[in-house]
Amino acid sequence: MRKSDYQNIWVYIEHDGKSAAPVGLELCCELRKLCGKTGDRLYAVILGRLPGEEIEKVRECGVDGIIQVSGTGYEAFNIDAWTNAFTVLSRKYKPSAIFVGGTIDGRDFAPRFAVRLDTGCTSDAMELDYDPETGDIQFIEPAVGGKIMAVITVPVMRPQIGTIRPGTFQYAPTGRKAEIEYIEEKIDFDPAAIRCRRVGFIPDESDPELDIANADCIVCVGNGLKDSEHLERYRRLAGLLGGKIGCTRPLCDRGILPSKLQIGQSGVMVKPKLYLSFGVSGAVNHTAGVDADLFIAVDKNPDAQIFSYCDYGIVGDMDEVCDELIARLSARKE
Ligand SMILES: Cc1cc2nc3c(=O)[nH]c(=O)nc-3n(C[C@H](O)[C@H](O)[C@H](O)COP(=O)(O)OP(=O)(O)OC[C@H]3O[C@@H](n4cnc5c(N)ncnc54)[C@H](O)[C@@H]3O)c2cc1C
Structure with a gap:
């Protein structure tokens, strides 16, 4: 296998038939920048039908091309047709790298087609870089309990495959290219060969308090x-600030807050205007x-460690500081 035979970076655009999931667009924006270093062209890969206005959003992220796959087997996500499509496409076009959103579906099928292609798949990188000496993408992420930043590469095989969690990169479209390449591929997958069957769809219980990814203000409890009896004051503070509660992993492990509120590498990525942390040590x-x-x-x-990361630090007892903030904010509201 010669690495130089493999060119261009692909991003899988996950969608539900109506709209593109944000993660695919975020990845296009970030990889547009990486293509500037690698010299690759950026392609978005869409399986099944996506409305035209959503495809325009993909174009706004500066892609050089779109690969549109049609055929049987793509009515709803299933691991068999998706794995097959990416295996067939990769063998035909030989991309250098393929990026997939680290969603439930993405984490399911990306490692599978990586195995079919005999190559490596890296999950949850927080940064991406490029080594011009080796031609390898560097997938950078915390390791050993956050004590080091590991640089992971796929040094021998191609394509280099990565799943990236939603919210890791910013959606900052650079604008459309005047001319892009459209490739239409028909890859039929026999529906009878799909081994999982969709029996229904039950939406996740949508408690808005558990949706912290887009909150403008977060009070994070570490x-x-x-104990849980001490939590109430932090809820109160979050309420006064018009914000939401989030937490570190140990609070989920202790059963005090649900895992949907865990912020971090293996939790939710957040981009609030104001982040207040209480009793959080600052692990990477x-x-x-x-x-x-x-x-x-x-x-x-x-x-x-948190004090080398934050903008302002307060050394003190978390409950006392929280109570003081509540008292001052309440006084201002009276
Ligand atoms: C692969 C991997 C993925 C991980 N993913 C995540 C993740 O997504 N999110 C995450 O949060 N963690 C994650 N972790 C765990 C992470 O490494 C840390 O263990 C965790 O973030 C520590 O949480 P903490 O800061 O709340 O707890 P601790 O490290 O125990 O810190 C508690 C802090 O509270 C302070 N404190 C104690 N009492 C008071 C008081 N009365 N007043 C004021 N301060 C007080 C202490 O001084 C200390 O700084 C991951 C670990 C691994 C290995």
Whole structure:
């Protein structure tokens, strides 16, 4: 296998038939930048039907081409047709890299077609770079409990495959190219060969309090919290600020808050205007998920790692500081 035979970067555009999931657009925006370093062209890959106005959104992200796949087997996501389509397409066009959103579906089929192609698949990178000496993409992510940033490459095989969690990269479209290449591929997959069957669809219980990815203000509670009885004051503070509660992983492990509120590398990525953390030590696995305009941290340990990350730090007891903030905010509202 010669690496130089493989060119161009692909992004899978996940969609539900009506609209494109944000992660595919985020990836196109980020990989547009990486293509500037690698010299590759950027292609979006769409399986099944997506309305024209949504395809225009993909174009706005500066792609050089769109590969549109039609045929039988794409009515609803299924791992068999998706794995087959990417295997067939990759063998035909030899892309250098393929990026897939780290969603439930993406994490399901990307490693499978990687195995079929005998290549490597990296998950949850937080940064992407390029080594011109080797021609390899560098997938960078926290490792060993956040103590180091690991640089992962696929040094021998192609394509280099990566799943990236939603919210990792910013949706910042650079604008459409005047001319792009359209490739239409018909890849029929026998519906009888689809091994999983869709028996129905039950939407996730949509408690808006659990949807923190787009919150403008987050009060994040860490392992410094003594017990669930102490949580109420943080809910109150979040309410006064018009924000939402989030947490670090230990609070989910302790069963105090649901995992949907976990912020970080293996949780939700957040981009609030204001982020207030209480009793959070500042492990990179957590802070990697926070991109706040203003980050204020409260911790009793003056040497806590969080203080080298935040904009403003308060050394003190988390409950006392929270109560003081509540008192001052309440006084201002009276
Ligand atoms: C692969 C992997 C993925 C991970 N993904 C995530 C992730 O997505 N999100 C995540 O959060 N973690 C994640 N972790 C775990 C992460 O490494 C840390 O263990 C975790 O973030 C620590 O949470 P914490 O800061 O709340 O707890 P701790 O590290 O225990 O820190 C508690 C802090 O509270 C302070 N404190 C205690 N009492 C008080 C008080 N009364 N007043 C003020 N301060 C007080 C302490 O000084 C300390 O700084 C991951 C780990 C691995 C290995």
